[in-house]
Amino acid sequence: MIVRRAVRRSTPRPELRRAVRYFLCLNALAIIGVAVAVSLASVHLAREQAVHFAEHSARGMAEWLISPHCTPRLRAGDPAALRALDEAVRARMRDGSVVRVKVWSVDGRVLYSDQAELIGRRYELAAEDRALAGTNRVTAAISELDRAEHEYEQQVERLVEVYLSLSGTDGEPVLFEAYFPADRLEDDARYIGWRLAPLALLAIVVLQLFQLPLALALARRLDHAHRERGRLLEHAIAASELERRRIARDLHDEVIQDLAGVGYSLGAVELHLSGGGERLRETVRRLSATVQRDVRALRRAMVDIHPPDLSVTRLPTALNELAEPMRATGKVCHVQVVETSELPVNVRQLLYRSAREALRNIDKHAHADRIDLTVETFGDQVRLTVDDNGVGFDAADPPQPDHLGMRLLGEAVREVRGTLSVTSAPGVGTVVTVVLPLDDSGQQRRWVPWRR
Structure with a gap:
């Protein structure tokens, strides 16, 4: 909605x-x-x-x-x-x-x-x-x-x-x-x-x-x-974005296509094997499943390397696309987003990145079957809330695995003078909240296209 x-x-x-x-x-x-x-x-x-x-x-x-x-x-x-x-x-x-x-x-x-x-x-x-x-x-x-x-x-x-x-x-x-x-x-x-x-x-x-x-x-x-420093940073980001786009394009046009072709070929090989080669057919099936799994992993990596261009794609559409894999596994993922077309592009990008990291953690650790993702504005701030009904954890004794993604996200949020908070309790789920300012004091990065 x-x-x-x-x-x-x-x-x-x-x-x-x-x-x-x-x-x-x-x-x-x-x-x-x-x-x-x-x-x-x-x-x-x-x-x-x-x-x-x-x-x-x-x-x-x-x-x-x-x-x-x-x-x-x-x-x-x-x-x-x-x-x-x-x-x-x-x-x-x-x-x-x-x-x-x-x-x-x-x-x-x-x-x-x-x-x-x-x-x-x-x-x-x-x-x-x-x-x-x-x-x-x-x-x-x-x-x-x-x-x-x-x-x-x-x-x-x-x-x-x-x-x-x-x-x-x-x-x-x-x-x-x-x-x-x-x-x-x-x-x-x-x-x-x-x-x-x-x-x-x-x-x-x-x-x-x-x-x-x-x-x-x-x-x-x-x-x-x-401002000059900001422009240099913007050009550096633009150059990095071009390189990421080139890598994603190469993955899509070459590696993924080749692996997909190998998967199809393995399926055809399995169909043409004679009846006496059951063990060989099982090996081919395992290889085909492995190739298909690797193709899916590469597609996810490609999306991570080159997320949707939010200067063109609307944020609600991008967030709903993020939620689709969760829905495909039977989870209820409800997305409610304000009209964000007037939000600065860098704010939309950081909201998208925050939602992606929160959903990734839910998928890995939360064992939740319901997720509520909300984006709303109030005054001169915008707030992203990702709430799940998973297992949660004790805030006084957080999980030990290295959550590098959340740490990097926290640094990115603090760079624009925003706040990132995680509240949880055992058995009641986890709430991730990101609040970003909408004034220029928080907009350290404003997207501009790279021009030769």
């Missing part, structure tokens, strides 16, 4: 589109990854720049504002000198960019602070801070605010603490300490980072746009090479 059903035609050149989509997806992931990395790096760089800016601001404040007021009178605690420095410092702090200012003697005494209660107190300076005295080095870091001198800065959560050394009017070194709000510096860092990130991303996008035509050209070249 033939069931007609529409088969969707495959779309051309999906490999190229997949390669381009793959390239674009990778580019998108690369842009996202680089965007995150650039943003983090920009913020980090901007934070470093902000801390560097704090160092630069502290140095400028120390040289131009603090140093001229560091006189011997300030060291002695003269109120007028302290007041003059305080007025200059508070004018600088009015914009909120500086939170606290301290001027230290090398031995740890606070010579001046905008927090007046700290003036004159002594604290233990850290070794790295004392080491700055008389040098041009500057240290800056987020302060932990965990020392005794920080009792008036506790209300502020995070501060950038900057230490440096400067010289007073008398040449004696003093230490200058300034506190900058960390949140403000980080806001500046984020602002700088967000200004840098778009530039970096724009450069990446422009680079990708320049790469896209190159990628398309490479994809087209690969596609062209793939």
Whole structure:
């Protein structure tokens, strides 16, 4: 029975589109990854720049504002000198960019602070801070605010603490300490980072746009090479098919015909033997049977060597011809096939080969008396099912004989991205299922005639 059903035609050149989509997806992931990395790096760089800016601001404040007021009178605690420095410092702090200012003697005494209660107190300076005295080095870091001198800065959560050394009017070194709000510096860092990130991303996008035509050209070249390889493979297959056809023709026209003639001659010889040659007639009959058996075997081999041309012969007809030998032995072989004229030739050929191998195994091993062979399409796939009611076998302990034909068939099915499965159980028969794709991704071989 033939069931007609529409088969969707495959779309051309999906490999190229997949390669381009793959390239674009990778580019998108690369842009996202680089965007995150650039943003983090920009913020980090901007934070470093902000801390560097704090160092630069502290140095400028120390040289131009603090140093001229560091006189011997300030060291002695003269109120007028302290007041003059305080007025200059508070004018600088009015914009909120500086939170606290301290001027230290090398031995740890606070010579001046905008927090007046700290003036004159002594604290233990850290070794790295004392080491700055008389040098041009500057240290800056987020302060932990965990020392005794920080009792008036506790209300502020995070501060950038900057230490440096400067010289007073008398040449004696003093230490200058300034506190900058960390949140403000980080806001500046984020602002700088967000200004840098778009530039970096724009450069990446422009680079990708320049790469896209190159990628398309490479994809087209690969596609062209793939098609050339396919054409070479098709010609090789066509040449192999011609050679197989020549061998089949030679078998049919010469060897099989000669053996058939020998069989007929042996039959004639048997008829003309005299009655006393019973033993000789039995020998002739055996020879005639052997020749006829060999002729049938050669005819089967000829069909195997040169199967029907499915670009001309319809698949249902070819499958029914495969089933005829099974029916001739009394088996019920039911064939149901969809209208396959629109299936690619290579798919029809592989379906035929799969059905032939399954029927051959049934004939040799299954001892079945009923076989159901079905070909049907669903979506963008076609499925062949060969179901028998034979003895079956345990899937956990498959038969030991070497099923080379099934292994070769499995490789051919996998080459076109299809699947081959065999399910069985003792006493319930065996089901062989072959599923093949109908899109171009699975059609690695498309038949073309060989032309000289």
